[in-house]
Amino acid sequence: MHLTETKPEIKHSKRFWHWWQCQRCATGKVQAREQILQAAFDEIHHVGFQAASLSRILAHTGLTKGALYHHFGSKLALGYAVVDELLLEYLREIWLRPLEKTDDPIKQLISSLHKMGENIRQEDLELGCPLNNLAQEMAPIDEGFRRRLEAAYSEWRGGIESALLRGQKSGFVRHDVDAKSTAATLVATMEGCIGMAKNAQSRELLLQCGRGIIQYLESLKKHTRKRKVT
Amino acid sequence: MHLTETKPEIKHSKRFWHWWQCQRCATGKVQAREQILQAAFDEIHHVGFQAASLSRILAHTGLTKGALYHHFGSKLALGYAVVDELLLEYLREIWLRPLEKTDDPIKQLISSLHKMGENIRQEDLELGCPLNNLAQEMAPIDEGFRRRLEAAYSEWRGGIESALLRGQKSGFVRHDVDAKSTAATLVATMEGCIGMAKNAQSRELLLQCGRGIIQYLESLKKHTRKRKVT
DNA sequence: AATTTGACATACCAATCGGTATGAACTAAA
DNA sequence: TTTAGTTCATACCGATTGGTATGTCAAATT
Structure with a gap:
């Protein structure tokens, strides 16, 4: 659970291209998982786990279900991770x-x-x-x-x-x-x-x-x- | 709270016929509202209000949505009544x-x-x-x-x-x-x-x-x- | 006897849910 | 350069949700 400490400051220099400015890659890519986690925490804190909506969580991050289900196996797994x-x-x-x-x-x-x-x-x-x-x-x-x-x-x-x-x-x-x-x-x-x-x-x-x-x-x-x- | 003792033993016999013995009207009519209330209380107690399912509540009573929305204006109103x-x-x-x-x-x-x-x-x-x-x-x-x-x-x-x-x-x-x-x-x-x-x-x-x-x-x-x- | 009202049942609805299949973009390894 | 593996986005799915419109029958009213 503490393994997330190892998150690198500058993981890859990949963020500078894509010919002008890929917002997603420029800012948030390495943090996608943490973004989802934090957004899930907030959503759960507001409406509870059962009523928590994955769509709303993702809307707050700018990501999509592809990202979510890449990092977490299910809604339950996301809740456990939170x-x-x-x-x-x-x-x-x-x-x-x-x-x-x-x-x-x-x-x-x-x-x-x-x-x-x-x-x-x-x-x-x-x-x-x-x-x-x-x-x-x-x-x-x-x-x-x-x-x-x-x-x-x-x-x-x-x-x-x-x-x-x-x-x-x-x-x-x-x-x-x-x-x-x-x-x-x-x-x-x-x-x-x-x-x-x-x-x-x-x-x-x-x-x-x-x-x-x-x-x-x-x-x-x-x-x-x-x-x-x- | 203990009024549910009077619930009829033969729950579903109401559909056996309308014209000779309407079970519903004979026994449970006046209690339909209380049945729904009590079932809603149980459902809410088990899974919370937001996750409470009207279908499950009704399934436990043998009644249908017609009865529910006749006695209560909405799910929220049902919750308030509980x-x-x-x-x-x-x-x-x-x-x-x-x-x-x-x-x-x-x-x-x-x-x-x-x-x-x-x-x-x-x-x-x-x-x-x-x-x-x-x-x-x-x-x-x-x-x-x-x-x-x-x-x-x-x-x-x-x-x-x-x-x-x-x-x-x-x-x-x-x-x-x-x-x-x-x-x-x-x-x-x-x-x-x-x-x-x-x-x-x-x-x-x-x-x-x-x-x-x-x-x-x-x-x-x-x-x-x-x-x-x- | 005729009509209205109350108390439901039935069938249906759009919206939202969690979840999946596929593919694109990109990186790292060979 | 090719290949394989990450990391997502897009589009779609069946199931379930709360809610509604209509119909049916009995009791009450007129």
Whole structure:
């Protein structure tokens, strides 16, 4: 899944000819697959996977079905690729990577929540969490989707769990909290809050729920002065 | 919701003759609309609204499009009716009605959670909460759906909020809890837990999250002996 | 008895869906 | 230069979709 890192900057010098300016070859050829992936992600984020239209996806890229079915075997395969190559990466970059670098997961999570509450755009508020959207729609319908999304959720919970355990060792987290169930409750609550705010189209409700989560997180803090780090 | 018990055993006998025994008119006529409603609810619960097929819905009822478009103006109108006449009733009966009768909302909520955890069928676990499903799918797409579903959520939150306020007056709930934001967080967390358990297809995860919610509810209790009621 | 209205069934429609077959343009290898 | 393999575009397919127009029969109304 990480093999796409190897995409070359200038793959071939082929882009300069065709006697004057082949728009397609000049700009997008090497990115055709990524274009489709991103457009598919957007389309799915807007209308869900089942209602996602391949024609609309392609219309947004300027490509045609020939390109799509050259890179992806089917609509389902395209959907899987969106999860594997985009959704999972977003999750890791936004939620998991920051947690790996800290011994104070509570502080880090609160920081992430604040950052999200401040930076979230109206459109994203209305569209909700793409991971949760896809999970709620496709989990009962397609086992392939369900397994991939469950793997993502599992990784998410696992990341929080191990961060909480590290936090306990470092003295930032109370020792009587069960890391595993706390991680599960945290993820579930965050997704639930985003979903509720999405339906209400209310940033205020999102912030309200966010404060509830932060309050919950604060209750997990260890208050001894055993270690005081900046 | 349980009215479907009265559906006739001999589903297709209606075509046996018009002039001596019209099965349809004899038994099911008044229920045709409710049959379609219930079948639509099931179909939507299984595949979502957009992917819901009118043909499949009708196939499950034995009726035809003539009946459907006689009672409902469009697929959208059918979807709205499902929300207004079925979903909202479920919500009120299962979650809101019990709360109205008690002065100890925490006890009541914990009881409801236990009941749900014990009685939930595997199929319902996999399909998730129909209200949440519909909200996550349709809120960004159709304003009519969104408003109706938001009205439902608002009623849900409001019911919990006023129950919490009554609980405070009666001395069962701590006075420093903010009823409104607590109600919002509770609903969001419950939906989030159901959604997460649905994706994981794990009753264990559902129970785990449920314990997390109960733990949160316990923290809202007032522990004075001011009033001790059975 | 005659007529209207309600409650459906039947047959059909254009539009859209995901998917495929074929071929053109181009590159890399021989 | 020839050949083989990529990378797409074009044109088309059957299936399914929501929706409609018309017809039929029973009950209600006049």
